[in-house]
Amino acid sequence: xxxxxxxxxxxxxxxxxxxxxxxxxxxxxxxxxxxxxxxxxxxxxxxxxxxxxxxxxxxxxxxxxxxxxxxxxxxxxxxxxxxxxxxxxxxxxxxxxxxxxxxxxxxxxxxxxxxxxxxxxxxxxxxxxxxxxxxxxxxxxxxxxxxxxxxxxxxxxxxxxxxxxxxxxxxxxxxxxxxxxxxxxxxxxxxxxxxxxxxxxxxxxxxxxxxxxxxxxxxxxxxxxxxxxxxxxxxxxxxxxxxxxxxxxxxxxxxxxxxxxxxxxxxxxxxxxxxxxxxxxxxxxxxxxxxxxxxxxxxxxxxxxxxxxxxxxxxxxxxxxxxxxxxxxxxxxxxxxxxxxxxxxxxxxxxxxxxxxxxxxxxxxxxxxxxxxxxxxxxxxxxxxxxxxxxxxxxxxxxxxxxxxxxxxxxxxxxxxxxxxxxxxxxxxxxxxxxxxxxxxxxxxxxxxxxxxxxxxxxxxxxxxxxxxxxxxxxxxxxxxxxxxxxxxxxxxxxxxxxxxxxxxxxxxxxxxxxxxxxxxxxxxxxxxxxxxxxxxxxxxxxxxxxxxxxxxxxxxxxxxxxxxxxxxxxxxxxxxxxxxxxxxxxxxxxxxxxxx
Numbered sequence: 001x002x003x004x005x006x007x008x009x010x011x012x013x014x015x016x017x018x019x020x021x022x023x024x025x026x027x028x029x030x031x032x033x034x035x036x037x038x039x040x041x042x043x044x045x046x047x048x049x050x051x052x053x054x055x056x057x058x059x060x061x062x063x064x065x066x067x068x069x070x071x072x073x074x075x076x077x078x079x080x081x082x083x084x085x086x087x088x089x090x091x092x093x094x095x096x097x098x099x100x101x102x103x104x105x106x107x108x109x110x111x112x113x114x115x116x117x118x119x120x121x122x123x124x125x126x127x128x129x130x131x132x133x134x135x136x137x138x139x140x141x142x143x144x145x146x147x148x149x150x151x152x153x154x155x156x157x158x159x160x161x162x163x164x165x166x167x168x169x170x171x172x173x174x175x176x177x178x179x180x181x182x183x184x185x186x187x188x189x190x191x192x193x194x195x196x197x198x199x200x201x202x203x204x205x206x207x208x209x210x211x212x213x214x215x216x217x218x219x220x221x222x223x224x225x226x227x228x229x230x231x232x233x234x235x236x237x238x239x240x241x242x243x244x245x246x247x248x249x250x251x252x253x254x255x256x257x258x259x260x261x262x263x264x265x266x267x268x269x270x271x272x273x274x275x276x277x278x279x280x281x282x283x284x285x286x287x288x289x290x291x292x293x294x295x296x297x298x299x300x301x302x303x304x305x306x307x308x309x310x311x312x313x314x315x316x317x318x319x320x321x322x323x324x325x326x327x328x329x330x331x332x333x334x335x336x337x338x339x340x341x342x343x344x345x346x347x348x349x350x351x352x353x354x355x356x357x358x359x360x361x362x363x364x365x366x367x368x369x370x371x372x373x374x375x376x377x378x379x380x381x382x383x384x385x386x387x388x389x390x391x392x393x394x395x396x397x398x399x400x401x402x403x404x405x406x407x408x409x410x411x412x413x414x415x416x417x418x419x420x421x422x423x424x425x426x427x428x429x430x431x432x433x434x435x436x437x438x439x440x441x442x443x444x445x446x447x448x449x450x451x452x453x454x455x456x457x458x459x460x461x462x463x464x465x466x467x468x469x470x471x472x473x474x475x476x477x478x479x480x481x482x483x484x485x486x487x488x489x490x491x492x493x494x495x496x497x498x499x500x501x502x503x504x505x506x507x508x509x510x511x512x513x514x515x516x517x518x519x520x521x522x523x524x525x526x527x528x529x530x531x532x533x534x535x536x537x538x539x540x541x542x543x544x545x546x547x548x549x550x551x552x553x554x555x556x557x558x559x560x561x562x563x564x565x566x567x568x569x570x571x572x573x574x575x576x577x578x579x580x581x582x583x584x585x586x587x588x589x590x591x592x593x594x595x596x597x
Contacts, residue, residue, distance in 0.1 A: 001086075003111045004121050008130055010104045010137050014144040016094040017323060019102055020071035021301065022140040023094065028197050030295035032139075033132040040297045043263055048297050051082075057116075059083035065385070068300040069308040069320050076298065084117035085110060104137060159192050163286045167191075170228045179221045186211055187221065191282055200289055202231075202280045206396045216470055219398050220408045222280050227412040231280045235400065238275040240268050243305055243393075252400075252416045257424050272426035272522055273401035273486075274393050307388040312356070312378040318386075319375045326370065328391040331361075333384045341365045342388075344372070353377060356384055401426050404522070404529055405486050407467035410474075418524045429531065430485040430517045430557075431539040432471075432495060434462065437510040437548030446507060455479060458502055458509050465498035474530060482540075484531065488553075489562035491515045492595075495551055499597040503549075511597065514542020515553040517560070537585060542592070545581055551595045558593045571595065 012019060022028065041049040041060075051060040060082040068074035075091040088110045095103040110125060112118045159167075171184050190207070191199065208218035225231040236248045239261035246261045246268075257270050270276055281289055300306070307329070312318045324344040331340040333356045340354065340361040348367040355377040368374075376386045393399075403409050409416070418424060436458065446454070462481050463473050471485035471494055485491045495513045502509040518535035542552040557563055558578075567576060575596040580589045 001112045001118060003109055004126070006108045006110075006126055006130070008106045008133060010106075010134060011097060012102045012104055012137065012141040013100070014102060014141050015100050016071040016096055016102050018144045019094060019104075019140060021304075022143070023092065023104070023137070024068065024071075024074050024299065025301040026066075026076075026296040026299040027294060027301070028195075029136065031197065031293075032136045033129065035295055037293050037295055038297060040294070043265075049081075050297055057083060059085075061085075063298060065309065066298045066300055067310050068306075069310060069322050070300070071323055072321070074300050080113060084113055084120055086113040086117075087111045106133060159287055160285055166285060167230065170225070170230055173228060174221065174224050177224050179224060180217060183213065183217060183221050186213075187225070191287055196289055196293070199282055199287065200293075203277075203396060204280065204398050209396065215398075216406075219402065220406065223403070223406070223408050223412055226280065229283055230286050232283050234279050234281070236277045236279055237270055238277055239264055239266070240275055241266060242303055243275075244302060253419050255418065255422070255424070257422055270424050272404070272424055273399050273429070274427060276400035276424070277397045278400060278403045279398075305390045305393075307390065308374075309385060309387045310376060311383055311385050312376050313383045314378060314381050317375055317377040319373070321371065321373050322388070324368070324370050324372065325390075328365075329368075330389045330391050332387045332389065334387070335382070335384055336380070341391075342368050344368050344370055346370055348372070351375075354386070355379055356386070400424075401429065402486060405429070405472055405484050406470060407463065407472040410472045410529075414528065417527060417529055418522065420524050422524065424522045426520050426522055426531075428517060429520050429535070430471075430488045430491050430515065431520075431531065431536060432466075432481075432483045432485065432491045432513060432515045433540050433543050434481045434483075434495065434498075434511050434513045435543045436479040437512055454507070454509065461501045462498050465494045465501070468497070469494040475528070480543075487562060488515065488517050488557045488560045489566045492551070492553075492557075492563060492566055496597055499549065510548035511551075512543040512546035512548050513551040513597075514539055514544075514546070515551065515557050516542060517554070517556050534585075538583065538590075541583055541585075545579075545592065545594070549597050551597055553593050553595070555591050555593070567595075 036052045036054055038050050038052045041051060043049070046065050048063045049060070050063050051058065053059070059080065061078045061080040064077040066074055066076050071094060073091065073093045075089065078088045080086055088108065091107045093105045095105065097103045108125060110121050112121055167188050171188070174184055175181055202222070204219040204222050205215045208215040211218070222231055226233045232250070234248050234250060235252055235255050236245045237255065237259050238244065239246050241264040242261065244261070244263055246259045247256070249255055255270065255276065258267060259270065260267050307324060308320070308322055310318055310320070326344055326346070329342040329344060331342060331354055336356055338361045343365050345367060346369070348369040350369045350371070351373045352366065352368050353375045357379045378384055436455065459476060459481065462483070466473055466483045469485065469490040471483050471490055474482040474484055483491070483494070485494070492515065495511065495515070499511050502511065516535055516539035520531040520533045520535050523530055523532055538554070542554070545552045577594050579592055579594060581592050583590045
């Protein structure tokens with residue numbers, strides 16, 4: 001039977017980079033163009049076996065992996081097992097239109113399997129789909145033009161009965177706990193107006209970015225809202241290869257240190273600051289959300305860290321242009337060992353030839369520009385898929401390390417701990433230990449009751465200073481404190497603020513403090529999250545080198561870029577000095593830094 005071919009073009013006002021997150025989100029697009037939900041039946045060698053039921057017609061197909069080049073094109077091939085079609089190929093291109101718009105070209109090649117396909121294709125695809133596609137693409141364009149990236153269904157029909165009154169009452173409690181009133185208004189509007197796909201899996205950092213506000217207050221708002229029953233929190237374990245969700249749990253105690261990705265068919269280990277993400281959705285008392293409705297099992301937006309994924313036939317080459325953020329990337333080719341490391345920078349070369357051979361890859365990091373012209377060359381005897389992947393994990397993910405390092409989380413969710421005996425690694429955490437100088441002498445000088453009150457006051461000051469910089473107190477030990485932060489500069493600012501507050505009244509209290517950063521193991525100790533490992537051991541010993549009113553930190557802290565900027569802007573040069581020290585448990589002297597507070 002003859003193949004049907006359709007080409008539709010649309011001139012849109014938004015640039016390709018702005019349209020890409022919506023246009024290439026085929027899960028959302030299929031929903032918006034009234035296609036039914038799909039069911040994934042299995043995956044074999046990257047090919048997905050999928051089905052849906054359209055009216056009384058059951059359709060099944062094998063779906064090849066999507067191909068795409070951000071932000072210019074994507075395509076897909078489906079070979080049908082059941083239904084009125086035999087094969088369908090789709091190619092969508094976003095061509096830049098001066099000065100700031102996009103010329104979108106959508107093409108479909110459809111081959112019928114029977115008479116129903118011959119009669120149905122012109123009506124269902126040639127007519128109905130053409131009209132729906134035009135409406136949806138222009139709707140996306142309008143959303144971007146307005147600056148509103150959430151798709152808005154009919155207003156006022158999404159909240160559960162009584163949800164408005166509940167949001168109003170609990171909203172007052174949220175503001176009393178420190179949530180900004182403007183953020184609360186944005187959240188209420190989002191819960192009411194955003195489409196179902198947007199609220200099924202809410203990422204606080206991504207939402208904060210779309211609102212143009214700071215991230216931590218938004219994350220803390222979601223944690224408080226969860227505690228008040230307005231939101232539900234989920235812990236998702238992400239595959240390190242495809243970065244899709246391999247498993248999700250309602251409680252941290254259900255999380256496994258080891259998991260398996262069915263898509264990639266690999267086993268992997270959980271890591272708190274890489275592949276454990278915390279996401280939210282509305283509690284049913286606020287808004288009922290359908291569970292895991294899927295309208296497409298692929299889509300470039302399921303792997304936004306992959307800039308391009310293109311098949312190059314044996315012995316051929318494929319020229320293309322893409323757009324990159326500054327940073328490091330990895331070029332992989334399926335079936336070939338190793339990879340090529342790239343670094344994108346404004347002054348990088350504009351053209352790069354990437355050659356897949358059996359002899360391996362260059363060992364050095366290759367520079368490229370932010371808008372490079374790439375030529376993918378396949379010198380092998382088989383076709384291969386070239387993938388260009390951002391090396392860094394998305395900073396739009398609120399990871400388990402981000403969440404558990406917040407004092408708000410520690411205060412509100414003290415029961416959220418790992419299973420006893422479970423250990424999960426965290427790649428980088430900043431630890432701070434403090435101790436009071438001559439606290440025993442303080443009790444003799446001013447009496448037990450007064451000294452005890454002053455020491456308790458010092459704990460309060462430390463907790464507020466740590467929480468104010470996005471950290472959390474892990475535990476107190478006598479007059480000592482252990483605190484945790486995501487970033488070293490936060491710890492330096494927190495201890496400096498605490499010392500200033502403790503020295504503004506008599507008798508002055510002087511802190512001895514130590515800070516170190518590195519990998520740790522997160523465990524459940526005495527029904528709370530705690531940290532163990534060599535990084536903890538070293539950080540705990542650093543206050544011993546302080547005589548009071550000083551902070552001791554490691555070379556790793558000193559060379560952190562944010563710390564270097566903080567020291568340059570806020571600390572007098574004569575307040576900082578290096579020294580060598582013998583540290584228990586280490587074979588060689590350690591280079592440390594001392595800073596007067």
